[in-house]
Amino acid sequence: MFAYLVRRGLAVIPVMAVVVTVVFLLIHLIPGDPVSVMLGPDATPGQIDATRAALGLDRPLYAQLLGFYGRVLRGDLGQSYFLDRPVVTAIVERAEPTLMLMVCALLVAVVIGVPSGVVAAAHRGSLWDRGLMLGSLLGVCVPGFWLSLNFIYLFAVRLGWLPAAGYASLFADPVSALRYMVLPAVSLGFNQSALIARISRSCMLEALQQDYVRTAQAKGLPERTVTYVHAFRNALVPVVTVIGVTTAVLIGGAVITEIVFNIPGLGRLVISAILRRDYPVVQGVVLVTASTYVLINLLVDILYAFIDPRIRYD
């Protein structure tokens, strides 16, 4: 197990090296002179030169890249010109709403997805199965951000049950926080619940065909026990991986959901930074989210190795 952990942990290094390099190169993909683009047409040549020196853009490319690596390793993601504070501080301030949204959406996805898939598999070919699978196909195809708008129209504008947009911190006002979070979490989690339902169903069908299930049936155990205890527990193993992937996908989805629901998280931070051409913030948020994505995948792999010993000897 230890050897596996070390091997899997070391594999993160080249991936992160590529991630950091791509994030570094972003600023060089800007057409023309990035500093003039950032500062706008009113900047004086003096300001342009000062900013260029501050960003290190006057040095050769390899020196800039090494410098960037060094700063990232020290946890320094630069300075936001517009917000007038370190990028790391801006990110920490905005992380809570994004994390809250992701956790709630994940709960929605799992609570809808896993039971739907399991029920569909247990009643394979039935009306339930077809209905749920048709629903999950639609769920995969419906764009989450459009679903959000329809939810706002239906539940906030027409019915007035929930607020249309906004955010309250869970620590300050738990009741409002949950009311604000329902629509964003459901619309973000719905797509992923469809995916989880499909995978849960096929894993469950796979498990139901195993010999130990037949043994359990032959012993005369009730069908319900066989399905929901014996098969279900083993079907869950691959589902854990999918839930990991889902968490990672939710990071990207959260950006869009935050824009629709006006949630002051990392998504809104990055989009407003793009509009203000505050590139250090764009780089910082992209780097932090990608690192989180890598970290989640690492954790899922480790968790998977704990659950399924065969992985370690691969």
Next chain:
Amino acid sequence: MTEPRTERQRWARRLLRNGGVVTGAAILLVLVAAALLADVVSPYNPTRLTPANRLKPPSAQHYLGTDEFGRDVYSLVLHGARVSLLVGLTTMLLTSAGGIVIGLAAGFSRRLDVPLMRCMDGLMAFPAILLAIALMAARGPGVWNVIVALSVVYMPRTAMLIRSTVLSLRELDYIQAARALGRRDSTIALRHVLPNCVGPLLVQGSFVFAYAILAEAILGFLGVGVPPYVPSWGNVIASGKNVIREAFWVSLFPGLALTVAGLSLNLLGDGLRDVLDPRLRVR
């Protein structure tokens, strides 16, 4: 009914018997026709602003209503199909081409395999939509920038698919035989391996097409995709967001078009996978 004679006829028959392939392809054909004939079928010029007509609900004059600038939503949706399908198709072609080159190179050259695959791993470490947003932030709005950004985002998946197909084929007898006959790697790659990648590529391609259409709409919605004056589904949904309280139809109909397009490509992809690779069939 006579028995199909050639291999090709047998494939065609299996494809035509698959409900998903037929339904998906039929819907896609309708969308393509709508996009190509948008100028003929549209009752109004989708870019003409007529403030007197703003936010009119669906009616006989405006089948799907009008938006906040008085533009006809039906005409906007028809013209939006052009941008969506153009971005989807071109992204699919570019990712396939890039994926083939990188995948074959990694699969055949042991020296290139590790560096190429580590780069692909690194690109796949980004949440797809976020990498697209970041690339658009650097390059600025524009249809070609969207296509290039999405191709960069989705290419690693295709490259890995081709590489794994190459690795599994490389050990097969007929490839070993070609090698024993002294064929060069490039000949083996193009003549013997590539034709066997067509199936997986078609399946992957239809999903990339679907992702790209969705991602294009998301970029447009966030204001970092095609420029706001170009009629695209994402842009129209974004303008509908501002008027959702008064005029739900502005965002409803382009979103429906987007859903139908995604549904058709997913049906097509699932169906193609069932026909071309029954081992992967989702039961």
